[in-house]
Amino acid sequence: MTRAAAIESALSYFDDGGYLAELGPRIAIPTESQNPERLGVLRTYLEQEMIPAFEAMGHDCQVFENPVAGGGQVLLACRIEDASCPTVLGYGHGDVIRGQEGRWKNDRDPWTIEQDGDRIYGRGTADNKGQHILNMAAMRHVLETRGSLGFNSKFMIEMGEENGSAGLHQIVSENAEAFAADVFIASDGPRISPDTPTIFLGARGAKNFDLVVDLREGGHHSGNWGGLLANPGIILAQALTTIVGPTGELLVKDLLPPPISNSVREALSGITIDAGESGPEIDPDWGAPGLTPAERVYAWNIFEILTLTTGNPGNPVNAVPPKARAHCQFRFVAGTNSEEALDILRRHLDEHGFERVKIEPPPPGNAINFKATRTPLDDPWAIWVRDAIERTKGTPPALLPGLGGSICNDVFTDILGLPSIWVPHSYGACSQHAPNEHILMSEFRDAIEIMTGVYWDLGEDGTPS
């Protein structure tokens, strides 16, 4: 009964096809939370797959209905061994984005896993089914090897993450006692490179909104009216250039975060961003000047134009268009005055003479609004997880202050008051949120070693008190 034995047992399971045998049937359940017709399928995932699996691991399961109409359920599985042991809250989401059938390479079916060399394709392999299934398997091998976990486990599976985690904050707030724990350890998102184990401690926030110039009804003949009628496309383009510079620099001072702290700078100093062979090429001159690529993604704010439309792009006519709309995104790190971001932007536009540019709510289909969160780099639990991974791999993992992307991490840090430790198993070019989503077997094999080691060590002495 040793740590090494638990890891060995987990690796045999992985190598002998046990992992893919568990993954396949779960990918086959089309849990598209953005598709209202799939509400019943979300429940199936919990009832048919998750609840039996957790019960087999000695967890009691409780399903919370969503207070938001059309929102997916939340499962909480608990195994309390001893009140004096630390309690660890795990997390995963069983829902996925739309399948995008027909757009996958080689006409692959998103709901059938398929191996091609090191890659396993399928919707949800990376985000997030593959990741929580792997963590559950790692925990199971600790349980089987040791006979008990040696710690208390609470594990929540959310079914609405890709739909903005509607209702999640309310469910957790109203049941804070049920979800209470000492630390949050979970897996989602990408490593900084496929062969670099990674920990991140929070996430950038994100707020979407629209900038709109709506001047009049209908287009007007550009020959008769050009020069007399203001062109909303030109006004909006000019307004945007005062917000973000020609090389992507955010120009609105009050939307910037406080200077990057030395500890964050130091943590990011050795980190190079590598999306793997099929990742996009980084533009070295883009973004905030004077920052490294890692600092730009993990420690700074950015303004993106996600879409911009004026006129009739598919069939342009010679007319002054009546309106222009840009769907924009502000991503920000903890410490940014994000609550007032839209007021700051309003003032900025007015000061630059763009009173005619209105700030409007984003389209409901892409209305994300995430808080930025960050657990301190020197948090005892962060250091403990880092050391646990080092015990397995021999070298410490990359430790990031936050993820570049945004997750509902404030549920864990702000509502439950937990240190949040994320150990991601995917990689940058996994085509998450696109056709051809996949994971790398080599990376996931590495991950099951790491997670088995972490869960083993949670049952040993030496956890932060």
Place this chain on the structure above:
Amino acid sequence: MSRQAAIERIDSYLNGGGFLADLERRVAIHTESQEDSQIGELHRYLDNEMEPYLNEMGFSCEKFENPIEGGGPFLIATRHEADDLQTVLSYGHGDVVRGYDDQWREGLKPWSIVKDGDRWYGRGTADNKGQHTINISAMKAVLEERGALGFNVKILIETGEERGSPGLREFCKAEAENLKADVLVASDGPRLSPERPTIFMGSRGVFNFTMRLNMREGGHHSGNWGGLLANPGVILTHAISSIVSPKGEVLLKGLRPPEPMPESVRNAIRDLVIDGGEGAPEIDPDWGEPGFSAGEKVFGWNTFEVLAFTTGTPNKPVNAVPPTAEAVCHIRFVPPTDPNTFLPCVREHLDANGFEMVELIAERECLNATRLDPDHPWAKWVVGSLEETSGRKVDVLPNLGGSLPNDAFSEILGLPTIWVPHSYAACSQHAPNEHILESVSKDALQIMTGLWWDMGDGNTPR
């Protein structure tokens, strides 16, 4: 036999229902040149309507196939009275834009005329069947009153104008001898104000081009890649903003007219009142070239527009750095601006400002700018005739703000070109509910009758 009698004759043509009957027959022919299937209707318009009508007025007619495949036919109708008389070339187009049959107001239909108060609704009433019908009928009134016109006439009817006038220039080149004349007098487009006659002598040119960025394959998650990957939408807003100011002023020197506005042009247009009539949009006084009057902006200067812009997937937005961005840009320009210099100039400007990655694609069709000096003897002569008939001041535009294939006449045939428009700005040309105003048509029939009468009087510029 007098000018006044000719004008009374045209009044009774209108009041007696002659104009309505002629126009009704013409509107009923579905001459939608943008629909390939309607090519037979284009021929029918010339064969069954124009030819018999003009033959009866003593014209000899010849129909020509379009030198460009799929383009509609041309008709040249000639009435030659004497070698030593002036020869006028007139022009009209028998084709119309699509009927959009379902989109007209309740009770209206594109292919027959419905009268509602002062308005006569129907496809082609304004653009252009109504206008050339007025000119031909006015000519007929003079012919009947005087027994002869007193001048020679050639009428060119095109049937592909709404499709971009395919083959018109080639045809004019090939038939230059056949189309030889002393002056072009024709009608299309709107009056500046419904209450007063307008003449214009050319048109602004138009040049469209696309600015495009294609940075990479596919979008990339803005959380993982925002700040690392250049956003083509951001770059394109900057590229556009370096060309045109927040208030619509053209910043790039090479896109502005190469010389200051001529004094004669400025005098003609400075004080023009732009009145689009009921339903017209409100003018933004702070937009466009600073210090210019509305007339100077639209008739005397170059403008840059963004017609369309797109980046990302606006119908299904996702949180990703978009891979591409595209803007369709548009320049309207006055003489002597040379459109051939536009693209090299924009290229050089973008390169010099770090926008090498912006691709430029010119659109094939470009209409040249044309203009006649408002002091030209023919312009003054026409204004004199119109003012005598209407008793009102004529608005004189060196050129139209919009664009016409006028270079076929001014450049290829080398004619002074005088356009006398009979429509008005809110006529819904190119849209459902196209119409003319009976009051304007009555005025137009009178001034054209007066003009043709004076043309045959012999006191014309030589």
